[in-house]
Amino acid sequence: MRRPLLLSILLLTLLLPATSWAQALGGLIVGKLVGADGAPLENISVSLKKTGTGVNTEANGSFKLKAEAGTQLLHISGLGYVTQETAVEVVAGKTITLPTITLQINQHELSEVKITEQRGLNQRPASVSKMPIAPLDLPQAAVTIDRQVLEQQQVLHLSDALVNVSGLYVTSTTGGVQEELGSRGFAYGSSNTFKNGVRFNNGIMPEASSLERMEVLKGSAAILYGNVAAGGVLNLVTKKPQFERGGSVGLRVGSFGLWKPIFDVYGAVGKSDKVAFRLNGTFEKANSFRDEVKSDRVYVNPSLLFELSPKTTLVLEGDYLRDNRTPDFGVGAINYEIQPSRSRFLNTPGAKNATQQTSTTATLTSRLSDKWQVRAIAGFQRYANEQFSSSRPAGSVFKPGKFYGNQLRSLQRSNTAENYYLAQFDVTGSFRTGFLGHTLLLGADADQYNTRLLAYTAQPYDSINILDRTKVVTQPRNAVRDYSQLPLVTRTLGNTRRAGFYVQDLLSLSEKVKVLAGLRWSYQETPSDVYTYTPPTAAVQTVTVRENRRFDSAFSPRVGLVYQPIKTTALFASYSNSFTPQANTVTDNQGNGLPPSVIDQVEVGIKNDLFKGALSANVTAYRIVNSNQAQVIQQYLNNDVRQPNPAYNSAWPSAQELAGEVTSKGVEVDIQSKPYLGWTFISGYSYNNTAYTKSNIYENGSRLRYNPAHTANLSVFYNFNTSFGENKMLRGLSAGFTTYYVGDKLAGRNTRTTVANDAFRLISIPDYVQFDASLGYSYDRFSLRVKLANILNELSYNLHDDNSVNPIAPRNFSATASYRL
Incomplete structure (x- = not known):
């Protein structure tokens, strides 16, 4: 792991003396960049076209650049601005001060792209x-x-x-x-x-x-x-349209039969300077390191940009994905213990999961003035899924003996369809009232889910031994032969409707102190109708209908304080809450619906831009408390039959109350760098503890499943462009690695304190460190990237409950070749 880094450092060390000696014979170029309005431009790239070396401008737009004596061509570029080249005559030992250089805005650069390039973690606003x-x-x-x-x-x-x-x-x-x-x-x-x-x-x-x-x-x-x-x-x-014509075509291949052609084209529509397009897509086909598992998908992402006026744009985006793959619930567990394997497949022949997802989005943005903007979004999505699969091999308790490891497989089938509609309108602007500065957001949104779920009665199919697939197990007498024999049992129609109104204001009390405050009101209707069908064997075929109706509303406040002792450091603290509506089936001890659970969250942290913005380092600590979580009302207090619970109503034995509590607390660290001397890196760490802190069902202090206590990441890349000047062969080379750690993660099922000799258990998932290495090379319009993933061949799993025990991929290889159009 250390060797590539040490070699790169050694190489740079060897080159530095030669570079310094060459620059000692040259001079110094000094200048300043401003925009059309005369404001200084920060983080604009100024480089020597001959050698490729360069600097970024400071906050006041100034730059200093050493160069060899002779005629030098300065290349000045920044995303969102027209690129310029300026010839400079450099004299050895002299400082050449250039007149102020004005850059013109490139009207065809999209703002979404502009804010991401050449900016650090704390300089890129997120939409x-x-x-x-x-x-x-x-x-x-x-x-x-x-x-x-x-x-x-x-x-x-x-x-x-x-x-x-x-x-x-x-x-x-x-x-x-x-x-x-x-x-x-x-x-x-x-x-x-x-x-x-x-x-x-x-x-x-x-x-x-x-x-x-x-x-x-x-x-x-x-x-x-x-x-x-x-x-x-x-x-x-997703990628946006551009007026400049371009694009790429490529092919990615890899282990386990991966084959993935990719294309991306963009440009103006015809010769128009008002309409631009983009079209990208891919086809993917692959097998798996898992026996009998395979997949294929088709994806297309078209988009159009209309410049309706100098201040108004309309972006239309489409998205189509068809995905077919083998449903795979993993290697199985026995007595809540994972049975180690990477390849063991436990599903039935003919199992499949077929999904189609189509969406369209229209985004209209209009700048009313330099300080006010309106944005409207309309969206539609169609989602359809059909799955044919056997039941999941669960971690039930087995007794050692003749039938140890035997699992009854039942066939299951489901069909889901969903239509989703969204409308959203936002107004943002800035103004002052006396000494207070305001950045205001006013908005409203409404959406609707129309859903249909068809559920079929599961039927026995056969029995297998999850430890030895070659072992012959007697087939049940009432077994079905295929999925067509599964009868429809329920049809559920849902029509969730939601609406919200919100206001948020960033108050600038001074340059150093700011307050963000806001409030949202949300309304939600959750009607559903469940149609239940009698079995085909019944003498009389009937359909019963159960109607469920819920109407919920909630206020969501937010307040935060930011203190900036210096321009590059911010300390912050905030409070906010969120809400979780209850399911239609959740009622109190009188049969009435329960209100939403309200979750309180407190967050404190520090954000830093170090070394003139070259490095961003942020630390956040948080505490999240759901103090009114729904839990079942127990018949007895403290599980003691001598203490009847007065809240228990035998007429509603499954009634619930908002009396449980779950607490999440933790710390997160995020570090990112800008490119510096060819180096870039991203690093982070997180600690989390989410546990029941008040429960009449589970042991207080027991952690919730699926959440790793620790994660850590480090990604380091080196681009040789800045080190090899005229050597174009090496200037296209880049290399790097990414490592990721997951520790102390649980699955299975929490032990119930209300059940004597409860068989439920938590499953400890093995910790792992995944280490990937990448190498890339570009020459002219061609590029090639190769990647070796999970080099250490770590074995761990992703689990759902005590089933779907899915191993992570072993060591694997991929390569992508592409040609820039």
Whole structure:
């Protein structure tokens, strides 16, 4: 692990004397860059075209650059500005002061791209926060991972990118068809996952090849998005249209039969300077390190940009994904102990999971003035999934003997369809009232889920031995032959409707003290109708209907304080809350619905930009408490039959009350660098403890499942462009590694204190360190990247409950060749 780093340092050390000697014979170029309005431009690249060496401008727009004597051509570029080249005659031992250079804005650069390039972690506002405020002014942790990092690390799945964000992790991979995420002890459901600012169903692995960047807003986001879990939200931003023509075609191949052609083209529509397009997509086909598992997918992501006026733009985006793969619930567990294996497959022949997801989004943005802007978003998504699979091999208690390890397999079938509609409107602006500065957000949103779920009665199929698949086990007498024999048992129709209104204001009390305060009101209707069908064998075929209706509302406040003792450091503290509506079946001891659970969150931290912004280092500590969690009302107090519980009502034996408590607390560290002398790195660490702190069902202090106590990450890359000047062959070379640690993670089932001799157990998942290495080379329009993943061949698992015990991939190889159009 240390050898590549040591070799690179040694190489730089050898080159430095020669470089210094050459520069000693040259002179110094001094200058300043400003915009069309005369304001200084920071972080603009100024380089010598001959050697490629250069610097970025300071906060006041100035730069100093050493150069060899003779005629030098300065290359000046910054995303969002027209590139310029200026000839300078350098005299040995002299300082050449250039007149002020003015850069013109490139009108065809999109703002989404502009804010990510050449900016550090604390200089890139995330669109998921909805407000045009600097990250140092935000009393909340946020992380953005841009396309350069995704390409360097050759991200294939979303989990490959998560390793760059402390405290964001995969909780499980149920059936091997999705990657379920979590943060700070709370699961990211579809309500917490967004694409281009619109919720999308994460029941399928999203396509990573289309991503421009990944944004993570940690902690509570209820004020912005309503019903979201307390851990945070994830926003995936896809590639946008550009007026400059370009693109690429490529092919990725890898272990286990991976074959993935990729294309990306963009440019103006015809010769128009008002309409631009982008079209990217891929086809992927692969087998697996798992026996009998395979997958294929098709993805297309078209988009159009219309410049309706100098101040108004409309972006139309489409997204289509068809994904077919073998459902795979892993290697199985016996007596809540994982049975080590990487390849053992326990599903039935013909098992399949087929998903289609289609979405469209329209985003209209209009700048009313230099300080006010309106944005409207409309979105639609269609999600359809059909799964044919055997039952999951669960970790039930087995007794040693003749039948040890035998599992009865039942066939299961489900069909899900979902239509999702969204409308959102935001107004942002800045103004002053006396000595107070304001950055204001006013907004409203409404969305609707129409869902249909068809469930079929599971039927016995056969029995297997999960330890020895060659062992013959007697087939049940009432076994079915295939999935067509499974009868429909229920049809559930849902029509969830939500609406919210929110206001948030960043108050600037002074240059050093700022307060972010806001409030949201959310309303939610959750009607559903459940149709239950009698079995086909019944003498009379009937259908019964159960109607469920819920109407909930909640206020979500937020207040945060930011103190900046210096311009590059911010201390912050914040309070916010979120809410979780109860299921339709949850009632109190009188049969009435329970109100939503309200979750309080306190967060404190420090954000630092060090070494003139070259390095950003942020630390956050948090405490999240759900003090009114729904739990079943027990018949007796403290499980003592001599103490009847007065709240228990035998007419409603499954009634619940808002009396439980879960507490999550932890620390997160995120460190990112800008490119410096060819080096870039990303590092992080997280600690989390999420436990029952008040429960009448589980032992107080027992940790909740799926949440690792520790994660750590480090990614280091070196680009040889800055070191080899005229040697074009070496200047296209880059290399690096990424390592990720997961420690002290639990699955299984928490032991119930209300059950004598309870068989439930927690399962300790093996800790692991995944180490990946990458090498890239570009020459002219061609590039080649290779990656070796899990070099240490670590074995661990992702678990759901005590089933779906899915091993992580072993050591594997991939390579991507591409040609830039």
